[in-house]
Amino acid sequence: MAARILIVDDVATNRIVLKVRLASVCHDTVLAGDGRSALRLMRDSAPDLVLLDLNLPDMDGCDVLRSLRADPATRDLPVIVHTATTSAAARFAAFEAGADDVLTKPVDDHLLLARIRSLLRRREPTDTTTPPEFTLQEASTPFDWPGLIALTDFSKTAGPTLRTDLAALLPHQIALWDREMALAADLPDASAQPDAFLIDATGGNGSADHTASALRLLSELRAAPAHRHAGLALLAATPDAAAMAYDLGVDEAIVQGSTPAEIAHRLHGLIARGRAAASRRSALRDNIRLALTDPLTGLFNRRYALRRMGEMAVDSALRAASLAVMIVDIDRFKTVNDRHGHATGDAVLVEVSSRLRLQLGDADLLARIGGEEFLIALSRRTPAEAQALAQRLCAAISDRPVTVAGAGASVPVSISIGLAMARPGTLPDEAMESADRALRAAKTQGRNRVIMGSSAA
Incomplete structure (x- = not known):
């Protein structure tokens, strides 16, 4: 899917390399070398996605992100931060400022292109969402009840450890599920359906067999009617595994070594997006019903x-x-x-x-x-x-x-x-x-x- 992508980097060589890389898959590119130029181009050129470096000559990349998220016109624009820093604190600061993903330079080509495809697919439905003036629903708070996150296919040691770490950072319930439970079609009730799954693909030291098994589980969950609207995240051992996961439909591929705080932040955002999508579906159903029925009697019009x-x-x-x-x-x-x-x-x-x-x-x-x-x-x-x-x-x-x-x-x-x-x-x-x-x-x-x-x- 061809898109217009804004590349923001203070090094001209980096901008040119990314431009050539993206042009090879038919993306149109717009280039900016500093933060102020980037913010102007975001409004003037209407890009579909932004590749943003954190180290800019005139302002910090996180400040660019915060300005972008504060503007209603660019609030939902997908942003991938690409940075040379490996600092966990810097990565987390970028996520908190509004980044959709943070990739470390030099960026793996397969992972970068797969992530771009994933974010572009995610953005497409927002073009047809119902404007606020055409719905009678009141806006709800993002987390008016706790969600359920199922840690799936983790080992007996890694699963409980991660559950303890995430429980201290999230308002949601964290459960350990095996493969059979995740694929069961007859869960007791709707409240038992997870809002999100985190699948472990790092077991066996990230062996090819374990990775392939995790990716198969991902595909099966994505196809299961019971989990059609659940968020799917994968803990990947390598960038290649993360790239494959994105192309198989995962919402978040988290590379091994990410801190519990980063994992929690990404899962929290995943549930927030899922609930926003559910709200849009509900508003659409209500608007269709209102368009076809008489409001007084409830009969068809x-x-x-x-x-x-x-x-x-x-x-x-x-x-x-x-x-x-x-x-x-x-x-x-x-x-x-x-x-x-x-x-x-x-x-x-x-x-x-x-x-x-x-x-x-x-x-x-x-x-x-x-x-x-x-x-x-x-x-x-x-x-x-x-x-x-x-x-x-x-x-x-x-x-x-x-x-x-x-x-x-x-x-x-x-x-x-x-x-x-x-x-x-x-x-x-x-x-x-x-x-x-x-x-x-x-x-x-x-x-x-x-x-x-x-x-x-």
């Missing part, structure tokens, strides 16, 4: 109903069967609003919707298409069956009044129904027009009744 009717009409045509279409209207609903108020009118609409829904099957379509008007579409019903159901719907509404809690009102309500049988090949609009004519006839003939219209063809 007109937009969805017309599309669904089209699908039902196609299905009926393929089976050479008729489609029953009803237009339902609450009788004298304006009088209810005028006499009892709109709050009572809303309560009547909700109750009528509920009673209609109880009479219908899961495959039947029920939608609110107007103020007090509903659409019902029934497949696999004969005209006699459809008419009998329509009569039951009228009785379900008129048999008892609607009691409005807190208002002291008991409102008698009835409905009128126009019914049409749409023959195979009939367009939804034609079927609805035929049912609407039958509804008008029901209104003129005294209301609280069903009128069967002529078959729509």
Whole structure:
């Protein structure tokens, strides 16, 4: 995947070497030799990723990172720090300032390119996330409950030691899982699902067999439906193993020798990103639901109903069967609003919707298409069956009044129904027009009744 990458390094030779290396895999590059130029180019050239050296002539690389993370326009921009320092404190400071990864010079080519691919894949979904103005959800705190991290495939000595170290640094639960437990599909409940896995690929002194086994486990976890959204991290013995892990879909490949503080920081960030992604998925589901349903009654709205009717009409045509279409209207609903108020009118609409829904099957379509008007579409019903159901719907509404809690009102309500049988090949609009004519006839003939219209063809 070609991307625009900003290279920030005070040494011209380093910039040129990285430019050539990235050009060989079709990445476009932008170059900066100091921190201020880098911050300007981040805004002006809109890079997809930044390679940042910590040692710059005008400002510290961590200060560049903090400025970048403070700007909403660049806050989520992936940043790989590449530095000559091997100091654990300097690495951790870069992570705390907002680096996505820290690679030590000279950077292994395979690891660098694999990490770039990983971060670019991770960034792509954010381009389609829901803007805040289009969601009604309140923002939640990143860690309003502790997560669960499963240390997987560790030895009997290394696992407990790392668990003790991480437990002192993280607000999350740390558990030791073996391979069989990690791959089990029938965990007791959703709360037992880990938010993140850390797989050990360093056992046996990082032998090829152990590394291959850890990478297979990684692939299996990534493919397992139960862990589809869990964060995956690998403790790798070599840069090559880390590079392979990134290309297999790991979220974080942590090279052996990293401090417990760095491991904890990366796992903490992994869970934070997972929860942010879950929040986006939830917001998307809510927005889809709101786009398809009526907010008062919870029934489908007109937009969805017309599309669904089209699908039902196609299905009926393929089976050479008729489609029953009803237009339902609450009788004298304006009088209810005028006499009892709109709050009572809303309560009547909700109750009528509920009673209609109880009479219908899961495959039947029920939608609110107007103020007090509903659409019902029934497949696999004969005209006699459809008419009998329509009569039951009228009785379900008129048999008892609607009691409005807190208002002291008991409102008698009835409905009128126009019914049409749409023959195979009939367009939804034609079927609805035929049912609407039958509804008008029901209104003129005294209301609280069903009128069967002529078959729509």
